[in-house]
Amino acid sequence: xxxxxxxxxxxxxxxxxxxxxxxxxxxxxxxxxxxxxxxxxxxxxxxxxxxxxxxxxxxxxxxxxxxxxxxxxxxxxxxxxxxxxxxxxxxxxxxxxxxxxxxxxxxxxxxxxxxxxxxxxxxxxxxxxxxxxxxxxxxxxxxxxxxxxxxxxxxxxxxxxxxxxxxxxxxxxxxxxxxxxxxxxxxxxxxxxxxxxxxxxxxxxxxxxxxxxxxxxxxxxxxxxxxxxxxxxxxxxxxxxxxxxxxxxxxxxxxxxxxxxxxxxxxxxxxxxxxxxxxx
Numbered sequence: 001x002x003x004x005x006x007x008x009x010x011x012x013x014x015x016x017x018x019x020x021x022x023x024x025x026x027x028x029x030x031x032x033x034x035x036x037x038x039x040x041x042x043x044x045x046x047x048x049x050x051x052x053x054x055x056x057x058x059x060x061x062x063x064x065x066x067x068x069x070x071x072x073x074x075x076x077x078x079x080x081x082x083x084x085x086x087x088x089x090x091x092x093x094x095x096x097x098x099x100x101x102x103x104x105x106x107x108x109x110x111x112x113x114x115x116x117x118x119x120x121x122x123x124x125x126x127x128x129x130x131x132x133x134x135x136x137x138x139x140x141x142x143x144x145x146x147x148x149x150x151x152x153x154x155x156x157x158x159x160x161x162x163x164x165x166x167x168x169x170x171x172x173x174x175x176x177x178x179x180x181x182x183x184x185x186x187x188x189x190x191x192x193x194x195x196x197x198x199x200x201x202x203x204x205x206x207x208x209x210x211x212x213x214x215x216x217x218x219x220x221x222x223x224x225x226x227x228x229x230x231x232x233x234x235x236x237x238x239x240x241x242x243x244x245x246x247x248x249x250x251x252x253x254x255x256x257x258x259x260x261x262x263x264x265x266x267x268x269x270x271x272x273x274x275x276x277x278x279x280x
Contacts, residue, residue, distance in 0.1 A: 051275035053209045053227050055267060057200035058259070059175065062183070063088065065190040066168035067096075074186060074197070076179045081265065082199075086173045089196055093169035096162065103155070103162035110148070110155035117141070117148040177201040202269050205260045207238060209275055210253035219243060219278070225258045226277040229267060235276060236260055236267070 069091035076082050124141040127133035181198035184190050207227055211219060223240045241259035248254065260267070 051209050051211065053207045053258075053273040053275055055229075055260070055269055055271045055273070056206045056208055057177075057202045057269045058204040058206055060180070060198070060200040061174065062195045063171050063197045063199065064193050064195050065091070065184075067091075067165055067192050068190065069093070069095075069169060070189050071184060071186050071196070074182065078179050078182060081178050082173050082176070084173050084176050087170055088173055088179075088199070089171040091169040091171075091190070093166055096166040096169055100159070100162040100166055103159040107152075107155040107159050110152040114145075114148040114152045117145040121145040171196065173199065175201045176203050200269060202265070202267075203263055205262045205267055205269060206241065207258040207260055207273070209256055209258070210248070210251065211256055211275075213247045213252050213254055215278070216243075216247065216254055219256060223278065224280055225256075225275065227258070227260075227273045228276050229271055229273040231268075231271050232266065234266070 071089060072092050073090040075086065075088055075090075082088065121138075121141040121144070124133050124138045128135070128138045177199050179197065180200045183195045183197060190196060207225075219240065221240050221243065224237055225240060226235055226237045228235050238258040238260040240256060242257040244255040246254075
């Protein structure tokens with residue numbers, strides 16, 4: 001009788017065991033079981049999540065025309081690198097050269113007229129002192145001398161404007177960098193303030209990442225951070241350049257920018273990576 005009971009118990013036990021295994025199998029593949037594992041591991045799993053890094057240019061600018069003109073030459077193509085003070089764009093400057101010639105001629109005329117009027121005023125003052133000149137004539141000569149000096153100031157300002165306009169026909173690079181976009185082509189007529197060229201300074205790059213807020217107290221400017229670049233598989237080290245003044249309450253993170261040297265142009269803005277290490 002005991003043997004019969006044992007057989008019945010085994011028949012009840014093994015189906016129950018199979019049902020348990022089947023339940024675990026269903027929980028695992030339905031996603032519930034992995035969630036339970038992650039909940040148990042807690043902080044260890046969160047700490048192991050990679051922090052994504054995106055590379056941005058250190059600075060960028062869109063160069064625009066300061067006056068109306070025709071583009072006669074663009075020195076660099078998209079993706080080409082340039083040095084500070086290199087000529088990037090040249091506009092037709094024939095009109096502005098003529099304007100400068102006119103302004104210089106007007107300035108010389110104003111200088112001659114001013115000298116003449118000042119001398120005339122001095123002569124009238126001497127004649128007035130000797131009683132040979134009327135009061136009204138003296139006042140008139142003094143007024144004309146003062147008027148000539150004011151016109152001379154206007155002529156000087158006009159020459160300065162003409163020189164500046166002529167300089168605006170040549171767009172020079174404000175920093176070392178790379179041409180990102182060309183917004184106007186050769187032989188096109190551009191208006192004042194019309195964008196012509198987009199440039200970036202990628203001699204240095206800013207690696208932008210979001211760190212958990214619990215790292216805020218230990219993160220400081222100048223701190224070394226190591227990053228692995230996904231595209232090149234290389235490890236690069238930079239220093240914290242900027243820390244956000246406000247954390248994001250939704251993600252419980254704060255933004256950090258790390259300055260990376262890119263003098264050899266081994267990285268490009270837009271590449272991505274992951275955070276490897278904070279500190280030395």
